[in-house]
Amino acid sequence: xxxxxxxxxxxxSIFSYSKLLVNHSLRDFTxxxxxxxxxxxxxxxVEELFFxxxxxxxxxxxxxxxxxxLKCTPLKLNRQDELAIKERLxxxxxxxxEDWDKSFxxxxxxxxxxVMLILFYLHRGSVPRLDLKFxxxxxxxxxxxxxxxxxxxxxxxxxKIRNGLAHTLSEGDTMYLxxxxxxQKGDSLIPQxxxxxxxxxxxxxxxxxxxxxxxEETKRKHREGAYTNIVTEPEKEKAEQVVRTDDxxxxxxxxxxxxxxxxxxxxxxxxxxxxxxxxATYSKQLYFTMANAIAGNQEVGNxxxxxxxxxxxxxxxxxxxxxxxxxxxxxxxxxxxxxxxCDCEDWYDSRLYELFSARFLFVVxxxxxxKITLAGGREEKRYVxxxxxxxxxxxxxxxxxxxxxxNIRQCVTRNTTAPExxxxxxxxxxxxxxxxxxxxxxxxxxxxxxRVRKYCYWFNSEYVTNLINEHx
DNA sequence: GCATGATCATGC
DNA sequence: GCATGATCATGC
Numbered sequence: 001x002x003x004x005x006x007x008x009x010x011x012x013s014i015f016s017y018s019k020l021l022v023n024h025s026l027r028d029f030t031x032x033x034x035x036x037x038x039x040x041x042x043x044x045x046v047e048e049l050f051f052x053x054x055x056x057x058x059x060x061x062x063x064x065x066x067x068x069x070l071k072c073t074p075l076k077l078n079r080q081d082e083l084a085i086k087e088r089l090x091x092x093x094x095x096x097x098e099d100w101d102k103s104f105x106x107x108x109x110x111x112x113x114x115v116m117l118i119l120f121y122l123h124r125g126s127v128p129r130l131d132l133k134f135x136x137x138x139x140x141x142x143x144x145x146x147x148x149x150x151x152x153x154x155x156x157x158x159x160k161i162r163n164g165l166a167h168t169l170s171e172g173d174t175m176y177l178x179x180x181x182x183x184q185k186g187d188s189l190i191p192q193x194x195x196x197x198x199x200x201x202x203x204x205x206x207x208x209x210x211x212x213x214x215x216e217e218t219k220r221k222h223r224e225g226a227y228t229n230i231v232t233e234p235e236k237e238k239a240e241q242v243v244r245t246d247d248x249x250x251x252x253x254x255x256x257x258x259x260x261x262x263x264x265x266x267x268x269x270x271x272x273x274x275x276x277x278x279x280a281t282y283s284k285q286l287y288f289t290m291a292n293a294i295a296g297n298q299e300v301g302n303x304x305x306x307x308x309x310x311x312x313x314x315x316x317x318x319x320x321x322x323x324x325x326x327x328x329x330x331x332x333x334x335x336x337x338x339x340x341x342c343d344c345e346d347w348y349d350s351r352l353y354e355l356f357s358a359r360f361l362f363v364v365x366x367x368x369x370x371k372i373t374l375a376g377g378r379e380e381k382r383y384v385x386x387x388x389x390x391x392x393x394x395x396x397x398x399x400x401x402x403x404x405x406x407n408i409r410q411c412v413t414r415n416t417t418a419p420e421x422x423x424x425x426x427x428x429x430x431x432x433x434x435x436x437x438x439x440x441x442x443x444x445x446x447x448x449x450x451r452v453r454k455y456c457y458w459f460n461s462e463y464v465t466n467l468i469n470e471h472x
Numbered sequence: 473g474c475a476t477g478a479t480c481a482t483g484c
Numbered sequence: 485g486c487a488t489g490a491t492c493a494t495g496c
Contacts, residue, residue: 284480302483331489332489419477434475434476435476435478436479438480474495475495478493482488483488484486
């Protein structure tokens with residue numbers, strides 16, 4: 001096999017050629033390795049050493065004539081020793097001076113990234129770049145349904161830039177296509193369009209959650225030996241989809257979901273059951289069940305596991321407000337993965353950042369006078385659907401979350417995962433750390449060896465109360 | 473009444 | 485068996 005033996009004007013040829021890199025590192029294609037130590041990113045090295053062209057001479061898309069953008073993206077091994085996405089996929093810097101008056105179809109993102117050749121490699125910190133192993137290749141064309149959602153994402157971001165609000169951009173604003181922070185700590189703010197307020201540098205990116213589904217699909221294609229997601233026949237719509245492509249042509253994802261809730265506003269569970277012809281049975285998760293049935297149009301088992309919610313990193317959470325206006329319970333998130341906390345050095349790449357900078361769909365139930373009667377004559381307190389909204393953590397609170405993360409990281413790296421080390425509710429700092437497990441004996445791996453108690457991330461109940469009240 | 477630790481219920 | 489959403493129990 002000869003280096004560079006492919007037709008760079010032909011998508012299929014480029015893709016077939018890329019398969020040669022799978023299960024290899026660049027070292028296998030490099031004659032004089034010494035020459036390439038230290039310069040350029042891995043993507044550049046792939047272009048130079050594997051695809052055999054001079055990086056400096058190219059002006060536009062990597063394979064412009066074929067309409068293919070080359071992306072190298074890292075994977076890591078997670079706690080279960082499975083391959084997992086390490087980073088969001090960055091798709092070019094946002095230019096605040098220019099990226100606000102173009103349509104989605106005219107944007108750099110669309111023009112460059114509609115079809116990408118994505119090379120997944122296994123990241124290992126101490127290994128020279130030439131020895132990093134490539135695991136998967138996929139020719140990824142953004143599917144039509146995803147493009148409908150991304151177009152709306154693009155409009156949300158470009159609207160903010162157009163209106164001089166670039167400094168308020170947040171990854172949680174959007175579903176799949178996001179504006180992520182880009183640059184080093186301490187970088188100065190840069191000028192934006194239509195405002196004197198500086199804004200942090202940001203780039204167009206596909207979110208971690210989205211990339212996770214790209215990876216899953218890619219693994220499946222590799223198993224089947226097909227490698228590409230471009231299908232000649234229309235694929236059957238999978239069961240667990242919350243909205244249909246046709247609906248997205250008429251309304252945004254958010255709009256569709258919110259409108260599903262409106263008929264049930266101020267209704268309690270009993271009324272909901274009557275309206276939807278279901279039996280009013282008791283369960284501990286009754287309000288989650290109700291919210292889920294509404295959001296999923298009664299067709300989806302758990303919307304949080306639906307394709308769109310997973311791809312967007314969107315989470316639906318139900319909140320119950322007591323008569324006195326307070327929320328009894330704090331809001332729990334997933335358990336802390338101590339290994340991840342140890343391994344991740346950058347706040348913006350951390351799991352906690354992903355969890356807290358994500359979008360939320362909050363469904364609020366409020367306790368009111370009266371009781372509801374369920375199957376078997378069982379009486380329960382009466383809560384009515386009071387409010388439903390999409391929510392993203394404000395930047396100021398994300399700054400607090402960063403301190404929260406740094407504290408957790410310090411505790412974990414010093415191997416002091418004891419309650420007195422973590423933030424508590426009584427510290428009144430928006431978030432706290434508390435146990436969550438099957439019972440006190442439910443342990444997890446300690447990176448320092450042995451096993452430790454399971455703790456998880458929490459929003460203080462007071463924080464939840466405040467964010468609900470601020471929405472009103 | 474609240475903070476904190478502990479555990480339940482469900483579904484995959 | 486485990487993660488996730490949800491809630492309970494105890495002591496100050």
